[in-house]
Amino acid sequence: MTSPTSPTSPQPSPTKQPESADDKALADAIAAEHATIYGYGFVSAHSMPDLNDLVAESLTEHRARRDSAIQTLASRSVAAPVAAVGYQLPTPVKNWKDAAALAVRMETDDAMAWRAVLEQARSSTDRAFAVTALTQCAVRAARWRQVVTAWPLTVPFPGGSE
Amino acid sequence: MEAQLELARRDSELARAAATAAGDFYAPVLNVVADERADHAKALSAEIARASGATTTPAGPPAPSPSTAATPAARTDVMAALRESADSAANLAANLSGYRAGLLGSISASCTASAAVPLAMKEPAH
Numbered sequence: 389m390t391s392p393t394s395p396t397s398p399q400p401s402p403t404k405q406p407e408s409a410d411d412k413a414l415a416d417a418i419a420a421e422h423a424t425i426y427g428y429g430f431v432s433a434h435s436m437p438d439l440n441d442l443v444a445e446s447l448t449e450h451r452a453r454r455d456s457a458i459q460t461l462a463s464r465s466v467a468a469p470v471a472a473v474g475y476q477l478p479t480p481v482k483n484w485k486d487a488a489a490l491a492v493r494m495e496t497d498d499a500m501a502w503r504a505v506l507e508q509a510r511s512s513t514d515r516a517f518a519v520t521a522l523t524q525c526a527v528r529a530a531r532w533r534q535v536v537t538a539w540p541l542t543v544p545f546p547g548g549s550e
Numbered sequence: 551m552e553a554q555l556e557l558a559r560r561d562s563e564l565a566r567a568a569a570t571a572a573g574d575f576y577a578p579v580l581n582v583v584a585d586e587r588a589d590h591a592k593a594l595s596a597e598i599a600r601a602s603g604a605t606t607t608p609a610g611p612p613a614p615s616p617s618t619a620a621t622p623a624a625r626t627d628v629m630a631a632l633r634e635s636a637d638s639a640a641n642l643a644a645n646l647s648g649y650r651a652g653l654l655g656s657i658s659a660s661c662t663a664s665a666a667v668p669l670a671m672k673e674p675a676h
Contacts, residue, residue, distance in 0.1 A: 449619070499659070502657065507652040516644040519655040526659035530667035534568040540582040541668045544589040 403467040407463035411466050413508040414457055418502040418519070421454035422471040425492040428475065434487035439535065446491065446528050453521055460514070488535040498548075503547030523537075523548050554654065555594040557635045560589035562622045562632055571622035579668045583628060586664065591658045597653060604635065612615075614645075629665045636661035 421457040430445045435443050458468040482485050499522055506518035526546035533541045544550070557559045562584045569580035638659035 436593055438662065502634040503652050503656060506655045507648055509647075509651070512644040515647075515655075516640070519640045519658055521642050522655050523636075523659040523662045527666050528665040530663045534667060534671075542582065542588040542660060542663045544584065544660055545593070545653075546659040546663065550589075550593045550653065550656070 403462070404466050406461070406466050409510040410505070410510050410514065411461065411464065413505045414461055414514075415466070415469050417498070417505050418454055418457045418461070419469045420451050420498050420501040422469065423475050424450050424498055425454065426471065426475050427477065427490055428493050430481045431487040431491050434481055434484050437483050437489075439484070442531060442535070446495075449524055449528070451540075455523070456517070458517065460517075474497035485536060488532050489546075491530055491532040492536065492538070495525045495532060499525040499529065506547075551594060551598050551642075553637055553648070554635075554657070554671070555598065557589055557631075557638060558587045558591035558594060558657070561628070561631050561635055562591060565628050568623040568625060568628050572625065573673075574675075575673045576625050580625065580628060582668065583632070583664050586660055588671070590660070593653060593657075597650065625669055629669045632661040632665040636665070 406412045425447065427456060428443065428450065432443045434445070461468045477490065478493060479486065480488065481490055500519050502521040506515055506522060509515045509518055524544075526542070528545065529543075530541045533539075565580045565584035565587060572580055582674045583671060594649060604621035636658045639654045639661065646654065
């Protein structure tokens with residue numbers, strides 16, 4: 389019988405707050421992904437049934453990315469931000485069109501966060517992960533712009549300010 | 551970086567030529583691709599000039615491509631070219647750092663998005 393002070397299961401090693409520029413950027417991207425996952429709940433609630441696949445795929449993609457990024461920080465014994473209790477939506481969501489516009493905005497914000505990760509990263513593995521994330525956000529943003537019939541569907545520098 | 555600049559110019563010209571030959575549905579899409587790849591070329595030129603410290607005058611408009619092509623590029627050719635460019639930029643981004651990595655990542659993402667969404671749209675049946 390083990391005492392509570394000597395647990396049998398592996399315990400997480402003590403974590404520190406992100407300090408380096410690359411860890412901070414990754415933590416910011418995780419926080420952005422938490423907000424997006426929350427926001428997609430509203431998108432899902434207001435979307436038309438024919439958008440179910442797009443909503444589900446988007447949400448799955450963001451969850452997988454957030455979880456991978458949390459793993460990366462954990463492997464460096466850096467604490468990842470946890471999801472907030474609630475989030476203020478940037479604009480009210482009253483119908484499917486508001487919902488799709490919110491999705492465009494969230495994908496755009498996430499692209500910016502991942503571009504920052506890309507610029508601060510110190511390994512090619514981290515940079516490759518960030519390029520994939522940036523690309524997936526750009527593709528999702530284009531799909532949601534198609535839903536809101538915005539034109540053009542693409543931007544020349546996703547996540548960038550060029 | 552110079553190779554990325556060449557790819558951006560190549561894709562822009564390819565898309566412009568394809569737009570000229572395309573119908574009403576795809577021509578605007580191809581023109582957006584041509585514009586965005588021209589924007590990429592501009593940003594890459596600026597970065598190359600900045601890094602070399604040169605105050606070179608920006609290059610004039612690209613020389614008109616010889617009009618020898620018997621069959622203009624198709625939309626699918628542009629998609630293939632963009633996918634190639636996206637891979638090339640992504641690989642380079644992973645091996646550079648700082649602003650250059652970020653710029654190439656955005657360019658790669660842009661190329662993939664154009665190939666995957668607007669160029670992949672189905673023309674509505676009339």
